[in-house]
Amino acid sequence: MSKIGVSYYSRSGNTQKMAEFVSQRVKEEGVEVELKRIEDTTLEDLLAWDGIIVGSPTYYGGAAAPVKDLFDRSVKYHGRLEGKVGGAFASSANIGGGNETTIVSILQMMLIHGMIVQGSSQGDHYGPVSIEKPDERVRVQCKALGKKIARLVKKLA
Amino acid sequence: MSKIGVSYYSRSGNTQKMAEFVSQRVKEEGVEVELKRIEDTTLEDLLAWDGIIVGSPTYYGGAAAPVKDLFDRSVKYHGRLEGKVGGAFASSANIGGGNETTIVSILQMMLIHGMIVQGSSQGDHYGPVSIEKPDERVRVQCKALGKKIARLVKKLA
Amino acid sequence: MSKIGVSYYSRSGNTQKMAEFVSQRVKEEGVEVELKRIEDTTLEDLLAWDGIIVGSPTYYGGAAAPVKDLFDRSVKYHGRLEGKVGGAFASSANIGGGNETTIVSILQMMLIHGMIVQGSSQGDHYGPVSIEKPDERVRVQCKALGKKIARLVKKLA
Amino acid sequence: MSKIGVSYYSRSGNTQKMAEFVSQRVKEEGVEVELKRIEDTTLEDLLAWDGIIVGSPTYYGGAAAPVKDLFDRSVKYHGRLEGKVGGAFASSANIGGGNETTIVSILQMMLIHGMIVQGSSQGDHYGPVSIEKPDERVRVQCKALGKKIARLVKKLA
Numbered sequence: 001m002s003k004i005g006v007s008y009y010s011r012s013g014n015t016q017k018m019a020e021f022v023s024q025r026v027k028e029e030g031v032e033v034e035l036k037r038i039e040d041t042t043l044e045d046l047l048a049w050d051g052i053i054v055g056s057p058t059y060y061g062g063a064a065a066p067v068k069d070l071f072d073r074s075v076k077y078h079g080r081l082e083g084k085v086g087g088a089f090a091s092s093a094n095i096g097g098g099n100e101t102t103i104v105s106i107l108q109m110m111l112i113h114g115m116i117v118q119g120s121s122q123g124d125h126y127g128p129v130s131i132e133k134p135d136e137r138v139r140v141q142c143k144a145l146g147k148k149i150a151r152l153v154k155k156l157a
Numbered sequence: 158m159s160k161i162g163v164s165y166y167s168r169s170g171n172t173q174k175m176a177e178f179v180s181q182r183v184k185e186e187g188v189e190v191e192l193k194r195i196e197d198t199t200l201e202d203l204l205a206w207d208g209i210i211v212g213s214p215t216y217y218g219g220a221a222a223p224v225k226d227l228f229d230r231s232v233k234y235h236g237r238l239e240g241k242v243g244g245a246f247a248s249s250a251n252i253g254g255g256n257e258t259t260i261v262s263i264l265q266m267m268l269i270h271g272m273i274v275q276g277s278s279q280g281d282h283y284g285p286v287s288i289e290k291p292d293e294r295v296r297v298q299c300k301a302l303g304k305k306i307a308r309l310v311k312k313l314a
Numbered sequence: 315m316s317k318i319g320v321s322y323y324s325r326s327g328n329t330q331k332m333a334e335f336v337s338q339r340v341k342e343e344g345v346e347v348e349l350k351r352i353e354d355t356t357l358e359d360l361l362a363w364d365g366i367i368v369g370s371p372t373y374y375g376g377a378a379a380p381v382k383d384l385f386d387r388s389v390k391y392h393g394r395l396e397g398k399v400g401g402a403f404a405s406s407a408n409i410g411g412g413n414e415t416t417i418v419s420i421l422q423m424m425l426i427h428g429m430i431v432q433g434s435s436q437g438d439h440y441g442p443v444s445i446e447k448p449d450e451r452v453r454v455q456c457k458a459l460g461k462k463i464a465r466l467v468k469k470l471a
Numbered sequence: 472m473s474k475i476g477v478s479y480y481s482r483s484g485n486t487q488k489m490a491e492f493v494s495q496r497v498k499e500e501g502v503e504v505e506l507k508r509i510e511d512t513t514l515e516d517l518l519a520w521d522g523i524i525v526g527s528p529t530y531y532g533g534a535a536a537p538v539k540d541l542f543d544r545s546v547k548y549h550g551r552l553e554g555k556v557g558g559a560f561a562s563s564a565n566i567g568g569g570n571e572t573t574i575v576s577i578l579q580m581m582l583i584h585g586m587i588v589q590g591s592s593q594g595d596h597y598g599p600v601s602i603e604k605p606d607e608r609v610r611v612q613c614k615a616l617g618k619k620i621a622r623l624v625k626k627l628a
Contacts, residue, residue: 060542061282061579062533069536079435095288096281096298100257101579104422108532108572111421111433111440116466119425121393124253125218126425131252141253152430155470218422219376222383228374236592258422264582265375265415265575268590268597273623276582278550283582309587313626375596409602410595410612414571438567439532445566455567 002031002153004085005045008055009038009064014091015055017134018142022053022089025146031153038066043076051085051153052115053145054106058090061098062105071109082114085156087149089128089142103127118152120144159188159310161242162202165212166195166221171248172212174291175299179210179246182303188310195223200233208242208310209272210302211263215249218258220266228266239271242313244306246285246299260284275309277301316345316467318399319359322369323352323378328405329369331448332456336367336403339460345467352380357390365399365467366429367459368420372406375415377423385423396428399470401463403442403456417441432466434458473502473624475556476516479526480509480535485562486526488605489613493524493560496617502624509537514547522556522624523586524616525577529561532569533576542580553585556627558620560599560613574598589623591615 006023010016019035026033036045038054046052056063074081088106092099103126107117119125128141163180167173176192183190193202195211203209213220231238245263249256260283264274276282285298320337324330333349340347350359352368360366370377388395402420406413417440421431433439442455477494481487490506497504507516509525517523527534545552559577563570574597578588590596599612 059539059546060583062539062576065536065540065543068530068533068539071531072536075530082435083432094280095252095294096257096260096283096286098257098282098579098583100253100255101261101283101576103253104258104418105533105572105576107425108418108433108440108569111431112435112531112569114433114435116430116432117425118397118430119422119428121396121426121428123251125255126253126258126422129253137252216382216389217385217426219382219419222379222386225373225376225382226379229379232373239592240589255422255426258419261575261579262376262415262419265412265590265597268578268588269374269412269592271590271592273587273589274582275554275587276579276585278553278583278585283579408594409566409608410571410574410597410600412571412596414567414569415575415597417567418572437565439569440567440572443567451566 002050002157004031004051004149004153005034005036005049006053007036007038007041009066014130014133015057018089018091018128018130018138019055021139021142022146025143026150029147029150031150038070041070043074046074047077047080051149053087053149055089056102058092058098058102061101063102084115085149085153086110086115086117087127087145089145091130095131099129100126118148159207159314161188161208161307161310162191162193162206163210164193164195164198166223171287171290172214175246175248175285175287175295176212178296178299179303182300183307186304186307188307195227198227200231203231204234204237208306210244210306212246213259215247215255215259218255219262220259241272242306242310243267243272243274244284244302246302248287252288256286257283275305316364316471318345318365318463318467319348319350319363320367321350321352321355323380328444328447329371332403332405332442332444332452333369335453335456336460339457340464343461343464345464352384355384357388360388361391361394365463367401367463369403370416372404372412372416375412376419377416398429399463399467400424400429400431401441401459403459405444409445413443414440432462473521473628475502475522475621475624476505476507476520477524478507478509478512480537485601485604486528489560489562489599489601489609490526492610492613493617496614497621500618500621502621509541512541514545517545518548518551522620524558524620526560527573529563529569529573532572534573555586556620556624557581557586557588558598558616560616562601566602570600571597589619
């Protein structure tokens with residue numbers, strides 16, 4: 001059975017809330033899901049998951065350093081994440097505050113692992129973006145991400 | 158005397174409105190400003206301007222093709238824009254809709270010309286972003302861009 | 315039966331050569347392939363293809379304007395490319411010359427269409443890059459892209 | 472008198488070599504230079520320097536986590552780096568390996584601080600890129616960066 005991990009870094013709770021929305025929707029697709037803080041995510045988790053969804057606040061237009069650090073250390077298994085499915089989401093303090101570049105930077109890390117990512121023709125194209133506290137719009141975007149990744153993982157299983 | 162050009166592509170009028178806010182603020186700094194549609198902007202305009210500010214709607218995460226086409230043709234004067242000051246802004250239909258990547262793509266074109274660009278520690282960091290019709294927040298951001306570019310052009314004159 | 319289109323813009327012949335390598339390898343996977351210049355690629359081609367691979371020279375850190383123009387016009391079918399597979403490659407005059415940002419900008423256009431893209435853990439991570447005339451290294455990278463996209467299209471069929 | 476800091480992260484020595492080339496050329500412009508490892512760079516250094524040049528190896532298409540961590544912590548002085556001059560360079564294992572996106576991600580961090588960055592119309596447009604050990608081409612690019620940043624810092628002083 002397929003398994004998807006939702007790994008996030010959160011200090012204000014905003015990114016955590018987004019992670020919860022995403023993982024709930026993954027579960028509704030009948031796919032096993034693990035919701036973990038980045039700090040608790042191991043390199044072996046990355047190996048075990050068929051889909052990896054990563055969330056981060058927007059720090060200087062990129063993922064928080066602990067997210068980057070996890071990916072830097074994942075070089076230990078470089079090549080072994082090839083073909084897994086990835087997705088990303090970000091929270092930020094304001095519109096135009098670097099949230100898109102944060103998501104794109106996470107997707108780039110995944111592409112360099114040889115992973116598969118999918119955009120969205122509706123709503124937040126690269127991945128869900130929350131400006132401050134997640135509202136109803138963000139909830140819908142996060143649910144859409146969870147559904148999309150879960151379905152792609154099942155299709156590729 | 159220094160001269161700044163504000164060149165924009167607009168179909169809905171949203172990007173044009175932003176261009177007007179930017180150029181008004183440039184003028185208030187005592188710098189001559191030319192406000193032109195991309196279609197009316199010549200390669201010689203780019204040579205003549207000390208500062209070049211470009212605005213575009215967000216089409217598939219980048220500047221509209223006519224904006225890209227102007228830059229592609231600017232290779233005729235490649236090397237001669239070195240040291241000029243640049244800035245960019247974008248309008249888009251929704252948050253997370255590609256507006257940041259649009260602005261960054263315009264700044265990259267300018268960097269490849271050897272131009273100088275400046276971000277902002279407040280508000281829209283890479284350049285002003287409007288979601289749909291420019292509101293008061295966007296007006297403030299556009300004014301800030303006009304002021305910043307005008308002051309940098311004067312400082313470097 | 316699945317069909318993949320390789321659409322490219324080329325003036326020097328370098329990007330065309332890359333396109334030929336890519337399409338040959340797609341064919342070797344038993345997938346039908348259409349090799350077309352961007353100028354000859356129609357919006358209906360995009361609809362008809364299960365996989366879309368786009369190549370461009372590096373012009374100011376992004377795809378050539380005719381490539382951008384095709385994507386801008388593809389808004390006519392926005393939403394209908396959702397779930398198709400995409401890939402990109404670029405030629406450029408020099409290392410650090412904007413080739414990666416060109417490829418990423420094409421992948422972003424595809425993500426905004428809701429398309430699926432895959433990176434590579436070996437070699438050119440985002441997509442094949444040629445510095446000047448394609449050499450043996452580039453041939454290998456282009457072949458790898460053709461193989462990867464063809465297999466992903468077959469898997470998702 | 473103006474002062475420029477060249478701060479780098481290096482494990483193989485390649486990025487360090489690039490940092491040395493850059494800092495030598497800054498010195499030749501008659502500008503004081505401090506060459507520091509990222510691990511030894513303090514937030515107060517960032518405040519004290521008029522120009523900040525940052526080098527990193529290419530790890531998953533972005534700066535190494537210790538570089539990102541320094542910028543994340545620099546939020547303590549957010550707003551106070553406004554108007555400083557920035558530059559970036561990167562080493563990587565291969566062409567198309569994420570070096571450009573690494574440099575762009577560093578420039579984005581600087582823009583979000585309100586810093587001023589300049590591209591180059593010749594050679595490596597966003598900043599110097601080394602593929603493996605720095606060769607003569609890279610030495611020239613690094614020297615060009617040191618010269619450019621030093622002159623811009625002097626002009627803005």
